[in-house]
Amino acid sequence: MDEAAATRRAAHDAIADVEPAGLRERIARQLDDGSMVPGIVTILTARETGTGPDGTLSGEPLSEPIACRAAGVQLIYDGLRLTRTLSQDEPWTRADLEKTPEDVDETTTEANLAILVADVMVARGFYLLACTEAADRAVETVRSFGRDQTLRAETGESALDTNLERDVLELAVVGGATLDGTVTPGLREFAADLGEEVSDASFAALEHSLADSVTDRLSTVSTETASSGGVTTSVDD
Helix, strand or coil: CHHHHHHHHHHHHHCCCCCCHHHHHHHHHHHHCCCCHHHHHHHHHHHHCCCCCCCCCCCCHHHCHHHHHHHHHHHHHHHHHHHHHHHHCCCCCCCCCCCCHHHHHHHHHHHHHHHHHHHHHHHHHHHHHCCCCCHHHHHHHHHHHHHHHHHHHHHCCHHHHHHHHHHHHHHHHHHHHHHHCEECHHHHHHHHHHHHCCCCCCCHHHHHHCHHHHHHHHHHHHHHHHHCCCCCEECCC
8 A cells, every 4th residue: 555655664764863773673673563554544634635645655755744744643653552562561570581680681671672662753753743733632642542551550451452543543634634724523523433443452454454445434524524615623622
C-alpha cells in the first residue's frame, strides 16, 4: 500500500539524525516491526477530506505536510506501544533470569535502551506535530495512555490496553483532517466507530482487513459533509 510505504519512509526520515547509529537502528527496527495503520489513516483522512494530496506521495515524504503528520502519529504510537510492553513485562524484574552479574547487567542495559527508544520516538512524534492542529490531541493521547496504564497496573484490567489504539485512531483522523484547522462531527464518529473495531492490542488485522473499507467510509463521510454545507467544528470541541 502506498500510504504504508509513505508513512514508513517519512518516519525513517524523521529519525535520520538520531545519534548514535545503534540507537537509530533500534528505533528503525521498532518501526519496521509494527503496523502502519496510524499513518495510513492519517493520510487517507487528508486525501478523502480534500485537504491532502490526491495522488501518490512524492519520494521525499517529509516535504509533504501530510506525510510529516503521518510520521508524527506513527512515531507516537510506536513509542507508546513499546512503553506498554515494557510496563507489563518489566525486564528489570523477571524472575526467570539467571542471577549472575553478567545477566543482570545485560538485561538492565537492554531494558534501559528500550525505554530510551520509546522516549525518543514519542518526543520526535511530538516535534513533528507541535505546530499542527493535532498537537493538543497528541498531548491528550499520551496523558490518557499514562492514566490507563496506571489503572491497569492497579486493577489488572487488560481491556484498558486497546484504549491506546482507539485514541491513536482519533489522533490520526484529527491529524489528517485538520490541514484546514477543522474536523467534522462525522469524522469524529468515524474515528470512534473504527476504534470500536479494534479487538486486541494490535493493528495487524486492521491493516489487512479494513484498508479498502477505510477509504470507502471516509469518502462517505466527506460526501455527507459536503452535502450538508460543510459544517465543521473546532478540534478542541
